[in-house]
Amino acid sequence: MENTLGLEIIEVVEQAAIASAKWMGKGEKNTADQVAVEAMRERMNKIYMRGRIVIGEGERDDAPMLYIGEEVGICSRPDAKDFCNPDELIEIDIAVDPCEGTNLVAYGQPGSMAVLAISEKGGLFAAPDFYMKKLAAPPAAKGKVDINKSATENLKILAECLDRSIEELVVVVMKRERHNDLIKEIREAGARVQLISDGDVGAALSCGFAGTNIHALMGIGAAPEGVISAAAMRALGGHFQGQLIYDPAIVKTGLIGESKEANLERLQSMNITDPDKVYDAHELASGETVLFAASGITTGNLIQGVRFFHGGARTQSLVISNQSKTARFVDTIHMFEQPKYVQLH
Ligand SMILES: O=C(COP(=O)(O)O)[C@@H](O)[C@H](O)[C@H](O)[C@H](O)COP(=O)(O)O
């Protein structure tokens, strides 16, 4: 599965990133998102695979968004067995966020990416479009920090694992009202807080690499992004835990409806019997093969965004595989037409 897909999915995220980057700074988040979706779908449908979207752009099948249950890839066609070999006919699950950080793109802010995760069928948790409480930390702290512990306790553990003082730690938290107490606690414990407006996949991913100056992600973001982050951390060996948040009173946004009871019913209907379960990266991305790919739309602290030049563009992407145990940074020059020059940097 990995050999061919590993290369093709780079192009999938690259194409989504290029399409979205054309809308960078234009203040139109929906367009930046939609063009990324369309580019991602178009490139995915050229791959000899039998894919199914398990995490997409919402649970409604209102095209053109990549919707949950949508089948993608050449080998999803009814007559696929006539031209796809048996390997390509194996069903694979795909979680996508073609534009992670639509606000970041629209307002020309750093850290937006086109991202996806792939596994064999059943290998990714089909999370509802709820919120998720998240804890991400570097590989050295894997299994040692715990989302059930307080932020203060986790910072002590993290400091020990990383051989640093708490004052030397930086924790990313999304700037939201729901996090006011968390931010206060982290600061009182002595650590520093990096507040972000959007893009917690990038923040979780940054915890997996030393040198990013990000040592943890704490707080509540979206559940689908949690699964994609978990796939990256599973493949990288970092720490990730997530717990679904189904009570609208906690997030105070109304995005998950008004009723906790209705949300609990929905979880039941999805066979999620323990709504308060804490999932680790291996449970959210449980497949034997887990691949994660991201391409920068705007430059972040791990990968660069799309840089256009006359007749072309340059992208930077990251593909992480639990099978080959690689985190591969891929730098690509795309030539749309005969460029006057091929830009190196
Ligand atoms: O920032 C985010 C937005 O993602 P997207 O819509 O794909 O541009 C995500 O990283 C967050 O995880 C999440 O979607 C967010 O926390 C939920 O939104 P909010 O209610 O504003 O916190």
Ligand SMILES: [Mn+2]
């Ligand atoms: Mn997102």
Ligand SMILES: [Mn+2]
């Ligand atoms: Mn998105």
